[in-house]
């Protein structure tokens with residue numbers, strides 16, 4: 001327990017110390033790089049804003065991620081089970097994934113004018129479903145035939161085979177992809193929050209810091225984003241332990 | 253005695269990118285109820301295909317597969333399968349793995365009865381006390397024992413095994429031959445065993461069927477008239493040495509090579 005919590009905390013403290021030292025040694029002014037000691041005043045001054053905006057960013061990211069899990073798993077099932085669907089959908093998926101998502105912000109904000117919440121969730125989803133779809137698809141299509149045959153030879157339905165074998169067997173890959181998607185979803189949410197005029201969320205707070213030349217606020221937002229990212233990531237790790245803990249080899 | 257498995261004139265070809273690949277060519281196999289048929293043949297001749305046909309996982313292009321007087325048209329609950337890879341589910345304990353077929357075949361059976369049935373088999377194969385272990389905690393031989401329990405837990409009429417001991421070392425393999433023999437004595441079932449090991453085929457089989465090279469047909473059938481409760485010592489008798497000689501020559505012929513002159 002001491003090791004599990006102590007080591008990460010110590011590493012964060014060392015990181016903050018080095019950061020402070022770097023700024024102090026170079027004598028950088030605030031507008032070049034804020035130092036950790038500038039951050040607490042920013043949090044104290046704007047704590048209400050941080051709570052409200054942080055919550056905005058968090059729920060939109062989680063909503064986008066939930067959508068990505070649903071749609072990504074569905075697409076993964078389709079390309080995992082059907083060869084034809086795989087051949088048909090892969091080029092489209094890869095092409096879509098290759099489009100820089102920043103270019104889509106004006107597109108979706110024109111289609112759904114004024115729907116800030118919706119647009120943000122949509123972007124978080126669009127940027128994060130790909131790893132999930134691919135990992136579930138690969139997990140299902142590489143299922144060894146013997147695994148299917150032990151149940152199929154008893155007359156089990158496709159759905160039963162999926163539920164009892166294919167689904168649990170792809171869970172480790174699924175969670176691996178979800179860890180990547182968490183970070184991506186954050187990027188999507190913030191992209192829209194920063195770019196949209198009159199946006200909300202931590203991204204908008206960052207932009208207002210920029211507009212007002214409040215550099216400590218900008219850095220404080222970055223750290224808050226990093227903190228939320230860590231929280232979500234470890235939430236996924238926790239779920240993985242519960243649902244796919246069996247895949248972890250005992251350490252010796 | 254009635255034939256539990258009757259394969260009559262089965263011909264099958266796989267569709268591949270370079271045209272049809274004929275795998276079975278007028279294959280005939282008959283396995284009387286309660287007996288053990290060991291099938292040997294050159295690598296790639298179509299033995300696994302044969303097991304998939306008997307299990308109803310595939311339909312042959314031509315010919316008929318009969319099981320207990322009924323034409324096989326699809327999978328049936330009275331079949332058990334075991335493979336070279338034990339295919340245990342890593343997220344389930346050993347006990348839960350063994351119970352799996354009962355969840356499909358006997359949905360109304362109580363969990364308590366299922367566990368009691370699984371224990372019966374686990375005890376028989378020497379896995380008492382391994383209930384809550386994960387497959388990754390077991391040795392290869394123990395995993396194969398658990399896999400055997402799973403293929404027998406629903407008391408199938410037919411057990412189909414495709415090189416189940418192929419990946420095990422020689423000593424473990426011999427242990428499992430004896431386990432197999434004891435399981436049959438305790439709960440009779442009809443068995444088709446695919447193997448590459450001629451000693452295994454003679455020790456376990458009531459008949460040994462040699463398949464020709466691809467496309468496979470039945471090239472040779474050797475009845476094995478040894479006592480049911482045979483021990484490993486039987487493998488070192490002159491009688492069995494002669495059988496092994498003949499089988500080895502037959503395999504050579506199946507591979508398209510000249511038999512050695514004795």
Ligand SMILES: Nc1ncnc2c1ncn2[C@@H]1O[C@H](COP(=O)(O)OP(=O)(O)OP(=O)(O)O)[C@@H](O)[C@H]1O
Nearest residue numbers: 266267268273275294295296297298299300301302
């Ligand atoms: N689904 C398939 N599609 C196309 N060809 C196949 C398929 N399954 C098997 N084959 C081919 O059919 C032939 C017979 O295959 P099968 O697996 O039945 O042989 P086998 O006797 O079990 O071989 P081994 O001794 O190596 O286990 C092989 O040449 C194999 O490459």
Ligand SMILES: [Mg+2]
Nearest residue numbers: 299300301414
């Ligand atoms: Mg084979």
